[in-house]
Amino acid sequence: MSVASESGIETGVETATDTASYAPTDLTVPTRGRDRAAYDQELVHAILDEAYVCHLGFVRDGAPVVLPTLYGRVGERLYVHGSTGSRPLRMAAGAPQKDPGLSVCLTVTHVDGLVLARSAFHHSINYRSVVIHGTAHQVTDPEEKRAALDALVDHVVPGRSADSRPANAKELAATAVLSLDLAAVSAKVRTGGPNDDPEDLGLPHWAGVVPLRKGHDPLVPSADLASGIDVPDYLIEL
DSSP states (O other), X not given: OOOBOTTSOBOSSOOGGGTTBOXXXXXXXXXXXXXXXXXXXXXXXXXXXXXXXXXXXEEETTEEEEEEEEEEEETTEEEEEEEXXXXXXXXXXXXXXXXXXXXXXXXXXXXXXXXXXXXXXXXXXXXXXXXXXXXXXXXXXXXXXXXXXXXXXXXXXXXXXXXXXXXXXXXXXXXXXXXXXXXXXXXXXXXXXXXXXXXXXXXXXOOEEEEOOOOOOOOOOOTTOOTTOOOOHHXXXX
16 A cells, blocks of 8 residues: 655555554564664654664665665655666666665664773663564656655755755766665664673763764855855755
């Protein structure tokens, strides 16, 4: 069943809005640390929307390949950026009547803190991650492709797509986009301090968390920026 996403694009899958969670599957239930796994739709969306880069994994000629790339979310679908000559895009583009797609695993991770324990074994990190399994397909519909590219730009800087020149025909021809529906999805989160063994609590070693955060330094205008162009409101908000 197809459903309309937030942008009006047909996603081709049931949205998770009805249940507000994704159904666990054999691919999304971890074998280790199951207590840290979560399938909440709102949590998954928040983790995806905050990151800039994903890692796309697939198998090519029997060998695993993992590529970092940009992405954007539109409702229950991710769009992944690539060039028309990239390996995953070529592999996902089958004959139109067949469109086999590409079996992929996509991951996004935030590192929120370094967890320092008294023992080397119990050192860890606080993190939030999402793992998505599925079949990616090359976007060929021109309208969906333009909307997907806008979503990619706005994912990095919300509001930017409306404040920049749209891609022309030549640029669209050189750019490819993969779509991946959010169906087999799981999140995993670690928070809190170190989990030292009781017999190590008296050791003379500092223990705790080194928090990490993402931030933005002051803007650096382009050297050839025309005079009279003010910083847009969406960048001030960012």
